[in-house]
Amino acid sequence: MKEKLISSAAGIPVLIALLALLLIELFTLINGARMGSPLIAIGSIVALIVTAICLGGFYMVEPNQAAVLSLFGAYRGTVKEQGLRWNNPFYSTKKVSLRVRNFESGKLKVNELEGSPIEIAAVIVWKVVDSAEAVFNVDDYESFVHVQSESALRAMASSYPYDQHEEGQISLRSHPTEISAHLKEQLDERLTTAGIDVLEARISHLAYAPEIAHAMLQRQQANAVIAARTRIVEGAVSMVEMALDKLKAGGVVDLDEERRAQMVSNLLVVLCSDRATTPVVNTGSMY
Secondary structure: OOEOOOOOEHHHHHHHHHHHHHHHHHHHHHHHHHHHOOOHHHHHHHHHHHHHHHHHEEEEOOOOEEEEEEEEOEEEEOOOOOEEOOOOOOEEEEEEOOEEEOOOOOOOEEEEEOEEEEEEEEEEEEOOOHHHHHHOOOOHHHHEEEEEEEHHHHHHHHHOOOOOOOOOOOOOOOOOOHHHHHHHHHHHHHHHHOOOEEEEEEEEEEEEHHHHHHHHHHHHHHHHHHHHHHHHHHHHHHHHHHHHHHHHHHHHHHHOOOHHHHHHHHHHHHHHHHOOOOOOOOOOOOO
């Protein structure tokens, strides 16, 4: 079922013409009754009934709205012209909004790729691009969008880990752009049959489930401490190497292996310590 446009008559001229025709028919009916002519009276009554039926063919189309017309269950076309319109009075009319709409899904509790329970929610921006598919391919296209969006969000969340554990790995927390693009692709696949175009999809809420939030926070803190310590050790080793090279190049002091190892140990303690060190100054002989 694909949308096809159908022409419609401007409502104001048709309304004026029908009202004028009603006045003429009423005048004819009254004159026929006065003249005692049953044929004129019956003809006027039939004409009044037909004109009254024609008045049922008016409908309004607002900006960014479409009117889907069907005749006895058969789709006839879609009207997108704004204002008061007129078509066959036996057409049934279904209004469909073409405006951009958005909604935020509820917080869903799902298991991410590694099996940890998380809470996730998304904001979906969408609009109807094919009114015929929206009306005839699904029962309720708005409910269809909500249900399929939550289904796509669950499928997407279970495809990625919450945090990035390896270099180059895509995760829910560290790659919002890639995650949003994947969610939009999933939604496009599910909603295209309903004539829906997804304009944007992005994560609005992401957190570990309450029962594991504290444990995961400790894990994140431990990872941060390890990363910081690794950086500190790397910097300390390079500084020690630089100090020894400069002492040797400048001929400041000549250290044997034992004294060299002791100096390296002392420098690493000073550079890697959490607190400021308190050195013991030897004022006597070096040895």
